[in-house]
Amino acid sequence: MRHTLPIAPQFYVTAPQPCPYLEGRMERKLFTALQGDDAARLNDSLSQQGFRRSQNVLYRPSCADCAACLSARIDVSQFQPSKNHKRTSRRNRDLLRRATSPWATEAQYALFREYLEARHADGGMADMDVFEFAAMIEETPIRSRVIEYSDPGQEALIGVSLTDVLEDGLSMVYSFYTPDRPQASLGTYMILDHIDIAREAGLPYVYLGYWVPGSPKMGYKARFSGLEVYRNGEWSPMTDPEAYEDEMHPLSADPIAEQVANLHLPDRRASGG
Structure with missing residues (x-):
């Protein structure tokens, strides 16, 4: 009888560096390479366990004394647009959407630079x-x-999202947009549009990256109904945001070895006859 074996990627931890979300704290990431024939299956499996993709790497925050970063996703079936969401959709209803292969262009880069200079001039991507x-x-x-x-009839880009297609949803890897339309709430609109895309494709979730209690930069994610967060090894509906403050307690983070041991990895495909 032939048995399948789990994929056994090697996991590593980054050196501590200043946290971009919470002042005075240090961040550390658990990561592994994303490569080979089983890359898609590994990405699907670890994304469902709170990991995110950056190029050929999957990572998850793994700080020594803090577990504040919680992976967040929207359950499309439970999402109900708020009044503000409806207004945002109406403001942007004439925008044209175009999905392409992952190929970088000069227009994308120009918009990316405008976005960074206006919103994240001192960030790690500056x-x-x-x-x-x-x-x-x-x-x-x-x-x-x-x-x-x-915009209709115009070639200039006003928003871009790099999006992964997972087995159970869409993962918004990175989004950027023109800073010249603050009233349009383009960042929110792109999330709303991804909810529509996922619904049309029959995909149950839209993955948004990390939500961090106490971080103003991440507050907007908590305003989406149907939001779930990955906590204590499982996804659960978002409750009162203030109920997650205990994730910043020094004893809230599990040891690295325990985190890795608790990961569920996909089985290798059986080879041969």
Whole structure:
């Protein structure tokens, strides 16, 4: 009888560095390479356990004394747009959406630079050059798409999302948009549009990355109904955001070895006859 064996990727931990979300804290990431014939299956499995993709790497925050970063996704079946969401959809209803293969363009990079300079001038991506940007877009071993948004009759881009297609949803890897339309709430609109895309494709979830209690940068994610967070090894509906403050307690993080031991990895496909 032939048995299948679990994929056994090697996991590593980054050196501590200043946390981009909570002042005075240090962040650390658990990560593994995403490569080979089983890359898509590994990405699907670990995404369902709170990991995110960055090029050919899957990572999850694994800080020594903090577990505040919680992976967040929207359950499409439970999402109900708020009044503000409906207004945002109406403001942007004439925008054109175009889905393309993950190929970087000069127009994308120009918009990316405008976005960073206006919103994240002191962030970790501020010094990214055109080659690094191209790598971010193009270096993907799985099924990815670039979703572009523009005005009717105009070639200029106003929004872009690098989006992975998972077995159970869409993962918004990175989004950026023009800073010249603050009233349009383009970031929120792109999430709303991805909910529509997922619903049309019969995919149950839209993965949004991490929600961090106490971080103003992440507050907007808690305003989507149907939001779930990955906590204590399982997905659960978001409750009162203030109920998650205990995740910043020094004893809230499990040891690295325990985290890795508790991961569920996909089985290798049986080979041969």
